């Protein structure tokens with residue numbers, strides 16, 4: 001062991017005081033002065049427009065530098081800002097003393113978003129060539145918005161987040177209410193310029209990401225403090241349930257982050273006591289991932305399959321070959337680059353699942369599979385501090401791999417200790433060696449954690465078969481994908497018939513269901529642009545391959 005290597009010093013910051021307020025923080029939920037978000041905003045780029053040139057100190061690598069909270073993980077510990085101008089919404093109180101006055105001008109964006117959310121807007125597919133409709137009138141108002149300067153936002157990460165959220169939702173409303181028969185959609189300067197500038201500050205692509213629709217898209221119901229969704233395309237219970245299921249999985253995953261941290265701390269010591277402890281942690285981790293799978297299964301109980309496929313999912317679509325996005329006005333700011341990453345939001349951008357892969361030593365990249373780089377590309381869509389967290393975790397795992405250590409420990413336990421041949425890259429470390437004893441508790445615990453993640457992915461594949469592949473096949477055979485018209489839109493407010501949890505399919509059933517239409521299925525793409533069936537199965541198979549076989 002390299003004694004100079006520090007342990008995974010922390011995902012969490014247990015010494016954080018909890019009382020002091022900061023000028024930019026929510027008065028209901030004061031952030032401590034040492035909290036990451038109370039620090040000067042660590043803009044990683046030299047933005048000439050920023051008055052704040054402070055660069056984050058990453059030498060300590062403490063959790064708050066990564067914006068990972070001990071209680072809420074990758075979700076923020078306090079409800080995200082619900083309104084930039086501080087008027088109305090759950091942040092309404094902030095406007096009263098003028099504290100948020102400098103954000104007042106952004107009411108223009110918030111108002112336009114309110115209109116879209118309340119408007120029961122139809123997709124371009126359903127609007128067709130109709131002229132003068134409510135969506136077209138709204139699009140006209142978007143084009144007439146002033147081009148707002150983003151400077152007041154630059155000192156506050158939470159406000160920049162909200163700005164990205166608001167502008168990205170307006171963008172998707174704008175794009176997807178566009179008539180579908182054309183090859184490009186032109187995004188007007190009042191959206192292009194602030195969105196690209198805010199995105200540059202945030203190091204994020206300029207469109208909806210998982211952080212916009214899950215991590216920073218929630219508030220608390222005043223009656224019972226349960227989670228509720230802030231922004232929605234359809235205002236349906238199905239859409240809200242879709243986002244909140246991911247949010248709840250993130251919250252369950254907080255315990256997984258804690259167990260990973262504890263394991264890595266023990267791995268640094270690596271003695272017999274550590275082995276016993278890590279065995280316990282891995283067993284617990286399997287249980288937590290099992291709970292995440294259970295929550296995934298609850299998707300069926302609140303998100304109607306047809307409403308999702310037909311009315312919710314199309315809003316997520318990123319740029320495609322069929323419809324190019326043209327950012328008008330980008331030439332007005334020579335510092336802006338034309339965006340390259342324009343894939344729609346996907347839970348593939350959840351840092352939690354990436355962290356589990358890295359920790360357990362599950363590898364997804366292959367030279368032959370073009371989709372295999374998808375998951376690493378998805379890290380570009382994560383908040384940059386979470387991306388840094390994953391890089392740090394990867395670096396730690398490179399120095400000391402849990403998987404290699406499990407193999408080494410098992411071999412040592414069999415009396416073959418200390419052989420220099422035993423490193424993770426030697427053929428000896430493949431599971432067929434008789435040195436490995438299936439009954440070794442550490443090995444079983446490791447395998448149970450990997451298997452739990454594989455089962456999570458099995459369940460996810462079934463979900464995708466149910467919510468995308470099935471309805472797509474139905475549309476193809478019955479031709480019922482066509483517009484159901486505005487009258488029918490109102491039907492989705494009633495949500496039609498809900499599928500019960502009990503209808504979730506058993507493991508492997510997806511294989512059966514999707515065998516027939518191999519070709520159509522292959523052509524189906526995820527919102528992130530993958531060939532979804534092939535991609536998801538390869539990711540699942542990579543997980544299965546990490547199980548150490550005897």
Ligand code: HEM
Nearest residue numbers: 246249346347348350353464467526527528529530532539
């Ligand atoms: C109706 C519900 C869901 C559908 C239809 C769905 C669909 C998809 C699709 C099509 C992909 C392929 C990547 C892409 O192109 O976007 C994907 C990836 C992914 N989804 Fe979902 N998803 C759903 C819910 C969830 C939830 C609740 C989670 C949990 C956080 C989740 C986690 C993931 C992950 C981690 C990936 C990346 C592949 C992997 O690591 O296995 N999904 N999803």
